Every structure is written in C-alpha cells, then in structure tokens.
Amino acid sequence: MIIEDVICPFCGSLCDDLTVEVKDNEIAGIENACKLGYSKMMGYEHDRYERPLKRVGDEFKEISYEESIEEAAKILYNAKSPLLYGWASTSCEAIERGIELAVKIGGVIDQTATVCHGPTVLGTQEVGKPSCTLGEVKNRADLVIYWGCNPFHAHPRHAERYSTFTKGYFTKKGRTDRKIVLVDIRKTDTEGICDRFIQIEPGSDYKILTSLIAIVMGKEESIPEEIGGVKKEELLGLAEEMKHANFGMVFFGMGVTMTGPKYKNIAALERLVRELNRHTKFSLMPMRGHYNVAGAGAVFTWRTGFPYAVDFRRGYPYYNPGETTSNDLLTREEVDAMLVVASDPGAHFVNSSVRRMAKIPLIVMDPHPSATSELADLIIPTAISGVEMDGTAYRMDDVPIRFKKLIDSKFKSDFEIIGDIIEKIEKRGVKD
Amino acid sequence: MKREVKLITGRTLDQGIFIEHKHSDEYLNAAAICRINPKLMKEIGVDEGGGVKVITDVADVVVRAVGDDNIGEEMIFVPMGPWANFVLGIDVGMAGMPSFKGVNAKIESTDEKTPKMEELMKRYMI
Numbered sequence: 384m385i386i387e388d389v390i391c392p393f394c395g396s397l398c399d400d401l402t403v404e405v406k407d408n409e410i411a412g413i414e415n416a417c418k419l420g421y422s423k424m425m426g427y428e429h430d431r432y433e434r435p436l437k438r439v440g441d442e443f444k445e446i447s448y449e450e451s452i453e454e455a456a457k458i459l460y461n462a463k464s465p466l467l468y469g470w471a472s473t474s475c476e477a478i479e480r481g482i483e484l485a486v487k488i489g490g491v492i493d494q495t496a497t498v499c500h501g502p503t504v505l506g507t508q509e510v511g512k513p514s515c516t517l518g519e520v521k522n523r524a525d526l527v528i529y530w531g532c533n534p535f536h537a538h539p540r541h542a543e544r545y546s547t548f549t550k551g552y553f554t555k556k557g558r559t560d561r562k563i564v565l566v567d568i569r570k571t572d573t574e575g576i577c578d579r580f581i582q583i584e585p586g587s588d589y590k591i592l593t594s595l596i597a598i599v600m601g602k603e604e605s606i607p608e609e610i611g612g613v614k615k616e617e618l619l620g621l622a623e624e625m626k627h628a629n630f631g632m633v634f635f636g637m638g639v640t641m642t643g644p645k646y647k648n649i650a651a652l653e654r655l656v657r658e659l660n661r662h663t664k665f666s667l668m669p670m671r672g673h674y675n676v677a678g679a680g681a682v683f684t685w686r687t688g689f690p691y692a693v694d695f696r697r698g699y700p701y702y703n704p705g706e707t708t709s710n711d712l713l714t715r716e717e718v719d720a721m722l723v724v725a726s727d728p729g730a731h732f733v734n735s736s737v738r739r740m741a742k743i744p745l746i747v748m749d750p751h752p753s754a755t756s757e758l759a760d761l762i763i764p765t766a767i768s769g770v771e772m773d774g775t776a777y778r779m780d781d782v783p784i785r786f787k788k789l790i791d792s793k794f795k796s797d798f799e800i801i802g803d804i805i806e807k808i809e810k811r812g813v814k815d
Numbered sequence: 816m817k818r819e820v821k822l823i824t825g826r827t828l829d830q831g832i833f834i835e836h837k838h839s840d841e842y843l844n845a846a847a848i849c850r851i852n853p854k855l856m857k858e859i860g861v862d863e864g865g866g867v868k869v870i871t872d873v874a875d876v877v878v879r880a881v882g883d884d885n886i887g888e889e890m891i892f893v894p895m896g897p898w899a900n901f902v903l904g905i906d907v908g909m910a911g912m913p914s915f916k917g918v919n920a921k922i923e924s925t926d927e928k929t930p931k932m933e934e935l936m937k938r939y940m941i
Contacts (some may be wrong), residue, residue: 393831422832429836502912537826568823569892570885585821585890585917613842637825641915670824708911729936730837730896733903733913736872751835754897757936778825 390786391420392472392769395671395779396538396545397786408790410770417539424770424789426802430751431794432764443762451763452800455722456807458761460742462720464696464713465490468490468709469726471673471750474774475783477797478675478682481639482693484801487808491694491718493709493725494679495672502640503669503706504680504690506649515666516780517544519630522551523664526628530652531588531638535572538686541670546634547576553629564623566591566639581621586643591618592651598622599658631665640669669777672728674769678777686740713739720744723770724797729755742803748800766792774798818859821890822869822920824899837897837932846896847929850921855891861924868925869893871918872890873904876935877927891922897935 387529390510391403398420404412409428413421435451436443446454459465464466470478471494478494482522485492503512520527527546534541550557565577568585583591591611599622603655608615625631633656639648652667659665680690689702692709705711709728712718713736720743726791729737730753740758747759750767766772771792777783795803829845836842849867861867861880868877869891876898886892893899895915906914930938 418828418829423835426835495818497911498913498915502910505910533826536828537831539828553842568890570888585823638916645909645912704911705909706911710905711912714905717936727834727837730932731900733905734901734939735905737900737936739937741936751837753835753837754932754936757933758939777820 386787386789389782389789390769390776391416391424392674392776392786393420393423394538394674394768395677396541396785397674397776397778398540398544399784404791405790410789419539427750427767427770432750432752432762435764436762438760442639448795450809451761452803454761455746455763456805456811458720459484459488459490459722459804460808460811462490462744464712464717465720465722466709466712466718467492467722467724468728469495469724470679471495471676472725473675473768473797474772474776474786475675475678475682477724477768477801478679478773479686480798480801480805482683482686484805484808485693485695487805489695489698491692491696491707491712492683493692493707494683495676496680496691497708498636498673499676500640500669501691501708502646503649505646505704506653509646509650510653510657512653513535513660513666514668514780517546517778520632520668521545521549521554522630523553523630524811525554525560526562526564526631527541528566528633529573529577529630530566530633530635531642532570532634532636533567533573534634534670535575538670540552544574546632561716562622562628564621567772581613586614586646588639589643589651592648592655594618595622595625596651596655596658599626599655599662619804625665628663628665631659631663633667634670635667636670651661668780675776675806677779677781678775680781681777681781681783684779710736718743720746721748722748723755724748724801725755725756725765729753729758745799748797750794764794765800766794766796768797772798774797816859816871817921817923818855819864819919819921820855822871822902822918823890823892823902823916824895825892825916827894830894843931844930846894847898848881848894848903849878850881850886850892852886852888853882853884855888856880856882859862859922859924866925866927866929868923868927869902870921870923871902871904874902876901877925877929889941891920897932900931900937
C-alpha cells in the first residue's frame with residue numbers, strides 16, 4: 384500500500400509531502416524524507432521496549448501493563464511535587480490529557496521549550512512576535528536571514544521547501560529571487576547555501592541586534608566602528624538590505640536563545656523586526672526542533688493560560704520561568720517524582736537536574752531505550768506518534784496539521800496511557 | 816596543558832539521525848566528540864580521534880577530538896547530548912534557560928577513554 388502526503392514526525396518543519404510504502408504492516412520504503420525523518424520512520428522497529436519494566440534493585444523486572452499503570456498512578460498520587468515533562472514529540476491530544484493529569488495530581492507540567500525556545504516565549508511576551516506562515520515566506524520572501532541556526536543539520540528540508548530554493552508566487556525563480564544571509568559565530572554547513580556570512584563573536588547577538596535597531600532608526604552615529612567582531616560598515620550594509628527588501632524574514636535558533644542575555648536577545652530581535660516594518664514588510668520565526676513543540680506551547684496556552692513551566696501545586700496555574708522551569712525545580716531538589724513523556728531530559732538537561740532525576744521515582748514513557756530510561760524506576764512502552772498513531776501537531780509557524788497513522792501497533796499511545804493513569808488516579812480520590 | 820575555551824553545544828545531522836539509538840556506537844561517534852580547530856589540537860597535543868577532557872566548574876568528561884577548520888581557536892563545539900550536558904550547570908537568574916552555549920571551559924589532552932552513554936548515566940546514580 385502506498386500512502387501519500389505523509390507528515391514527517393521529526394522536526395518542526397513538519398514536511399507533509401512524504402510517500403510511504405507499507406507492506407504487511409511494516410514500512411517498506413519512504414520517499415522525500417530527509418536523513419532525520421528517514422532514520423526515525425524506517426528505524427521505528429529497532430530496539431523497542433516490549434513490555435513495561437520496573438526497577439528492582441539494579442535490575443529491571445517485566446510487569447504487566449495494568450501493573451505499570453497502577454505503579455505510575457501510585458507514584459504520582461503520593462508525590463507532593465511531581466513534574467510531568469516532555470510532550471514535544473507526541474500529539475496535541477496526548478498533551479491535553481497530560482495537562483489534565485497535572486491538574487489532578489497538583490503537579491508541575493513543563494515541555495521541551497524550557498531548554499529550547501523558552502526565551503523566545505519570554506521575548507515575545509515582552510515585545511510581541513511579528514510573524515507569518517511558511518507559505519508566506521515561500522511566496523514572498525526575497526531576503527532570508529538565518530541567525531544562530533543551522534538548518535542544514537537541524538531542519539534539512541527547510542531551505543528546499545520554504546525558505547531558500549522553493550519557487551513561490553512572487554519568487555518565481557526560487558533561489559535566484561532571494562538573497563540569503565547567515566549570521567553565526569562559526570561557519571556552519573548552512574553557509575554553503577548563503578550569499579553572505581556575517582561572523583560574530585560568541586555572545587554578542589544582543590549588542591549587534593541593538594546596533595541594527597539604532598541604524599534602522601537613523602542613529603548610526605551612535606555605533607562604534609566595530610561591534611561584536613563585525614565592522615560597522617557591514618552592519619550598515621545589512622541594515623540597508625533589510626530596509627529595501629520587499630519581504631524580509633529572519634529565522635533564528637538556539638544560537639540566539641541560549642547565549643548572552645537569552646530572552647533579551649529575542650526581545651531585541653523582535654524590536655528590530657518591528658522597526659523594519661516602518662520601512663517594509665519584515666517577519667521572524669523561531670526554528671522549532673521537536674515536531675510538535677509548537678503544539679505543546681499552543682495546547683498549554685489554551686488550556687492553562689501559560690505556554691510552558693505551569694505549576695498547579697497551589698491548585699491553580701502559576702507560571703514563573705526561573706522558578707517553575709524544570710531545570711530550576713530539579714536543581715533546587717523540589718521535585719519528588721517525575722513522569723517523562725516523549726522526551727529525553729537525561730540526555731539534554733544539565734548535570735544538577737539529571738542528578739536529581741536519578742534520586743527520585745522516575746517514570747518514562749518511550750518506545751525506545753534512552754539516557755533517561757537508564758535512570759528510570761518504571762518504563763512504559765508506547766506507540767510512536769506519526770508512525771503508529773495519528774493526531775495533531777503544530778508546525779513551527781503555528782499551523783496545525785493532522786498527522787497520519789501508517790501502521791498498526793501492539794503498543795498503546797501516549798494519549799491512551801495518560802488516560803489510563805488518570806482513571807487510576809481518579810479512583811484514588813481527590814488529593815489533599 | 817590546559818587551555819581555556821568557550822564551550823558551544825548544539826545539534827548536528829548525525830546526532831539527530833541516531834538520537835533514538837542512544838546505546839549505539841553510531842550515536843557515541845556522533846555525540847561524544849569535540850569539534851576543534853586543528854591549530855588548537857596541536858597546541859594541546861591531541862591527534863585526530865584522540866581524547867580531550869572538557870572541564871568546567873560543574874564536572875569533566877572525555878570526548879574524542881575531530882578537527883574542524885571552521886571552528887575558531889577560542890572555542891570548541893560538542894554536539895548536544897549526554898556528554899556535553901554532563902559538564903553544564905544551571906544558570907540562575909536567566910529565566911529558566913541554562914547556558915548551553917558560550918560556557919567557560921578548559922580542555923586538555925588525555926589518554927582516558929570516552930565513557931559509553933550508560934556508563935556516563937551511572938555516574939549520576941552515585
């Protein structure tokens with residue numbers, strides 16, 4: 384059977400033009416996927432957890448699914464300060480149930496933006512995000528700036544489908560109708576598709592962005608001859624190009640959110656784009672990593688009012704990044720039990736957080752062994768969303784897309800498992 | 816000799832390809848590495864594929880050297896993952912986002928072996 388228009392469940396580009404061949408309930412071939420998507424979808428069968436596992440001493444013991452749900456419910460119900468983390472590589476439907484679970488147990492729920500584009504959220508709450516859809520970029524953008532991101536490695540088909548090579552209504556010649564600029568601290572492989580590379584010193588994004596704001600506002604006399612390793616002349620040239628583009632676009636990544644003053648970088652970038660809109664049409668977009676991290680932010684927001692790091696321990700949603708964010712809670716040793724869904728914080732959180740995870744009851748819902756599952760006390764195998772389960776995900780431009788189920792699975796989905804845990808919790812009654 | 820550098824971590828294509836194969840040699844080869852300018856390799860006395868100990872205020876970890884002319888001599892790049900994050904710490908006051916890039920670190924050549932992922936995770940359990 385050939386399934387067309389398949390959505391790739393890897394990165395935030397959510398490419399929707401894959402063709403998958405299915406034979407005898409197995410994926411036999413994939414067309415149009417990049418190496419990342421191909422690896423995930425073709426490798427779905429490798430190294431799967433077959434049954435739920437419970438740690439007994441230094442060993443894992445197989446238990447039944449019913450026992451695993453009972454054990455998970457017991458751990459979460461008895462915890463005073465449980466953390467529910469992950470959610471960026473599963474469906475919006477599962478995320479919504481995760482929030483319901485957080486409410487019922489009076490815990491904290493956080494998603495992977497906390498170590499990714501959390502600062503983008505904060506910058507946007509301060510300034511606002513002048514953004515657009517990837518379709519508008521494809522059809523209109525004649526100046527594309529990749530700032531602190533490396534789509535060649537992290538979003539391999541982004542340039543082809545949306546931002547560089549694609550032909551659109553006002554960009555009929557594709558690549559030749561666009562000017563492409565890379566701003567980064569090192570010459571990455573993305574530089575190969577760009578017209579210009581501006582190399583900046585590590586951590587200097589904020590002063591360069593605020594200098595560009597000054598130039599766009601006509602205050603270039605206030606800028607020194609060199610800033611952040613970039614000659615003033617080069618910044619003047621970039622500002623001119625930005626002002627004279629028909630439709631300018633900035634895609635930005637972790638190079639901006641994780642360095643220097645972090646969310647202030649994003650606020651500065653958004654102020655720059657705001658200023659540019661006095662001259663022309665300009666927009667910006669974060670390059671989202673996990674395929675549904677944008678969906679996690681959307682569902683969190685419409686269910687709780689806040690996009691990540693939502694704390695229900697007081698009985699109502701409370702949000703204060705730096706206090707209710709996962710790494711802060713774990714490092715302060717406030718968390719006394721943790722559920723990880725569709726994520727691997729054992730590999731991607733900082734040392735002090737992982738050290739805490741190793742000490743507390745840790746439940747992992749994952750199809751495959753991970754760094755986190757090395758520390759787990761309870762492992763519940765899941766179906767892979769986007770391969771074995773359908774659902775809704777949000778693309779990096781916040782466009783919701785329905786992804787397909789390609790094959791049947793003997794495993795339950797995140798949605799079903801969270802639902803079963805909620806049912807067990809409800810039987811235990813209302814928590815104090 | 817120890818040399819001060821800025822530690823940059825981030826995604827790579829190979830790290831992404833093998834991200835759900837974390838026990839594999841391919842993931843080890845993709846993530847337990849340190850991209851480093853060949854001049855800096857010479858300065859600290861490490862050969863291609865040799866051991867580099869990355870030391871921060873938090874911890875130290877051994878990864879393998881991979882020469883890269885596009886990396887400045889004042890920095891090293893370690894793909895995101897268990898090895899990079901083992902030496903990273905919380906950044907109090909930065910609204911929840913730890914510093915994953917531009918972290919002060921020291922590097923030195925070493926004969927010690929790069930730990931496998933499961934060996935590294937066991938260190939958290941001590």
